[in-house]
Amino acid sequence: MIPLLFVAFAAVLLVSSLLVILHRSPVASALYLVLAFCSLAAIYLLLHAEFIGLVQVVVYAGAIMVLFLFVIMYLNLGRDVESGVTILLRRGLGWLLGAALVAEGALLLSRGLAPGPAVPPAAAAAAGNTQQVGLLLYSRYLFPFELTSIILLVAMIGAVVIARGRSEPPGAGAPPPAAGPAAGPPAEDA
């Protein structure tokens, strides 16, 4: 049953991620990417990584993709025009290089994989997955965990500063143009 479900979700994942890079409309690409993230979350659930699966849905399919769609609609993008000899040439070359990469991976995986015996799942089922990840996150990985909060703070400030556009001289009176979509609350008092 579980391998069957895995194959089904993997098929959905691969087809939707192919459609992400093939579809002309950026909005459709973003929506297919949401589908890909949701099926990946289902695969995480099949692998008994419940916490990661739910965070995948909340953070990726929720927050990040909403940001993408917001920017696409803010910029009012239509369908891409893709024509011309150089574009066709580059596209052919890109597919060729991608096929070479797939072939290389298949070669490595077919002959070089010796993963060793799987560790029997002994203590993993004792408590919930979320509880165990949380314990690990707050004990052994406490310092990296605190560092991620600084990364998020830096990203927040950076997004506000970059998306605000050209800075005007202080005291000019005119409010700056609309704050960026990634900026969260618009900077009214800037």
Add this chain to the structure above:
Amino acid sequence: MIPLSWLLALSGVLFCIGVVGVLVRRNALVIFMSIELMLNAANLAFVAFSRHLNSLDGQVFVFFVMTVAAAEVAVGLAIIVNLFRLRETVFVDEINLLKG
């Protein structure tokens, strides 16, 4: 139980789809989405090995990768918005100021 080789093959193919997306598309937003696909392929490999080795450290790493991805998306989309304001395009082959 799902074999490790299936998961690694899926992760590798997903990564290659992301690479092809970066190479063939000229819309900066779609290129960004392809980068997200590659990050997710790496996450899948982390979770697969975490399951195989019966150790939760891989899942903690996935958590950190997601945090960095969120920060990257916020800053990157801000850069794209600013670029659109300056050049009125999101096509990366029309942004050739450094080409000389």
